[in-house]
Amino acid sequence: MPRNKTFAVTLDQDLCKGSDCYICVNACPKGVLAEGERITSKGLRPAQVKDPDACTGCRICETLCPDLAITISDTSQAATTVPAVGRRQPASPSSGGWTTSPGALKPGPHYMMGDDACAEGAIAAGCAFYAGYPITPASEIMLRMATRLPETGGVFVQMEDEIASMAAVIGASWSGLKGMTATAGPGFSLMMENIGYACMTETPCVVVDIQRAGPSTGQASRPASGDIMQAKWGTHGGVEIIALVPWSVQEMYDLTIRAFNLSERFRVPVILLGDAIVGHLRESFHVEETVELFDRAKVPGAPPFGTEEEAGVPPMPAFGQGERLLITGSTHNEFGIRKTADPEVQQRLVRRLSRKIVAHLDEITDYELYYEDDAQRMVIAYGSTARSALWAVKRARDHGEKVGMLRLKSIWPFPGEVIRQWGDACQELIVPETNLGQVSQLVQQHATTPVSLVSQTNGEIMDPRRVTDFLLDGRTKLAS
Ligand code: SF4
Ligand code: SF4
Known part of the structure; x- marks a missing residue:
């Protein structure tokens, strides 16, 4: 005393x-x-x-x-x-934004597993904290982070479960660190409450979900893409989320870096939706000499939960740097003060949380086109399934079919306008998926042209011959 x-x-x-x-x-x-x-x-x-x-x-x-x-x-x-200590120390102002940093790996070609490349992408992006619980097919990410983070001055913690892992990453982010966790299937389900908390508290962090065949524990480690809807709708209350879908080891590296940048830019959890194929695949990838990184803005005294702009992203202070922070998952005003019975505060907050994402689709949406110039039919694919789909498109073109392919690299927010444009330009859209049609339903919502689903749910990589058969023979061989 x-x-x-x-x-x-x-x-x-x-x-x-x-x-x-x-x-x-x-x-x-x-x-x-x-x-x-x-x-x-x-x-x-x-x-x-x-x-x-x-x-x-x-x-x-x-x-x-x-x-x-x-x-x-x-x-x-x-x-x-x-002298004043602890939280009374003033924070150094930082306007945030883009910087160029040397990568964490030697520039040039590397050969490794997708999960390992994801971990290396995180290190390159400045990740300084990892909390996780092992689960196949994501465990290799945790293993590599446990080795690499101590080498780079970061902190690795194995938690008691995925709920705690997600909570720890949120706490690390509010202490000023870039943080990540990785999981699969049942672990992703456990993280949902805290992912919602991260959305509401505008906490930048990266969640990697290496999807596997479910429901429930399902076929542990077998591939599937059944978590697309869960990534956006798994947490309650209705939130906008950003989710990226890599199809290669290169993208397990590149899109992990991008996930960190987007999370810092928009102060939101960003989900990397890999799958057991891209997670466990070994192939070569290229590391650039430098990495472009986005860092959150830090403005001492500025309200951490509100801006004048309806689609604005507020600056984010950190604990221990002089700010008096109040962080709550309940409805709050721009200073974090609970206002749970104020309809105006609730409306303004919920709308800004959505608009800060949907008003910036041009910065988030990412896709690639193949053979699109003369395409009369367009395959829409993502993740590891796009590898099989592109093989099938090439075979179909060998047989004279004018088929193109649109590969989604970002899946949330769903690029509905891109789908609408290609729907208008083509006679048919074909969506191969290793689920029962989660993305094909979204495509149907945005396209007026017929949409066909090629579904496979047997825990195997999408069979390229299955897609080829469909492209060559129409719906007579539609998979069941
Ligand atoms: S007013 Fe606050 S600081 Fe002062 S004795 Fe009471 S509780 Fe402690
Ligand atoms: S009564 Fe007022 S000042 Fe006291 S703890 Fe509650 S809100 Fe704070």
Whole structure:
């Protein structure tokens, strides 16, 4: 307990919710604070400072107050030479934005497994924290991070489960670090609550889901792409999410870096939706000499949860750098103060969380086209299935079929306008998938032209002959 010191107790009655709370009144061991006597225009009766001279500076009230209404100042501090420490240290301002950094691997060709390339992409992107729980076919990511992070000054933690892993990554992000976790199937299900929390608290982080055949524990380690809908709709409340879908070891590296950049740019969890094929595939990939990295903005004193712009991304302070941070998954105003009964705050928040993503589709949407110039039919594919689909498109063209292919590299937000344009330009859209048609349903929503599904759910890589048969023979050989 501080001795020979005096303290000033400041209670902002405009922030205090009064008789709904009175946590500080009940917590103060010295009776400094008391229930209020004045009723405000909002109908609240805020707490009051009744006996300021009795304050011992324990800061219990300041710590417990959920609305940051109380400030305890050491009025004898001017006479001391003790420097401010911890959270009282001012943060260095940073406007954030793009920088160029040397990569973590030697530039040039490398040969490794997709999961390992994902881990290397994370290191190159500046990931300094990994928390995870092992699960096939994503375990190799965790294994490599456990080796590589200590070498690069980062922190690796094995958690007790995926719920805790996701929570730890969120906490690391608020301490100013770039963080990642990786999982599969059942682990991804467990992460859903905290992914929603990360969306609501605008916490940048990367979640890698190496998809495997489900439902439930299903065929552990066998490939499938059954988590497309879950990536967006698995958490409650309706959120916009960003999800990327690599098809190669090269993209397990490149898109992991991109996932970090997008998460920092938009302050959102970004999901890398790999699958057991691209995760366990070994092939060569190229590492550039430098990496373009985006870092979150840090503006001391700026509200961390709101901007003037409807689609704005606020700057993000960190714990321990002088800011008084209140982070909550409940509806909050621009300073993080809970406003759960305020319809205007809720509407403004929910809309901005959506608009900061959908108003920037041009920065997020990514795809590649193949043989599109004369295409009358267009295959729409993603992930490892696109490898089989492209082989099939080439065989079909050998037989004179005017087939092209659109490969999605980003799948959320769904690139509906791109689909609409190619639907208008073609006579048929064909969607091969290792699920029961999750993306083909989305394509149908955005296209007026006929859409066909080539579905395979046997836990094997999409058979290229299956797609070829469909392209050559139409729907007579539609897979079941
Ligand atoms: S804890 Fe904060 S909000 Fe609650 S009564 Fe005290 S000052 Fe008001
Ligand atoms: S700092 Fe401690 S003693 Fe002072 S008002 Fe707060 S709880 Fe009471």
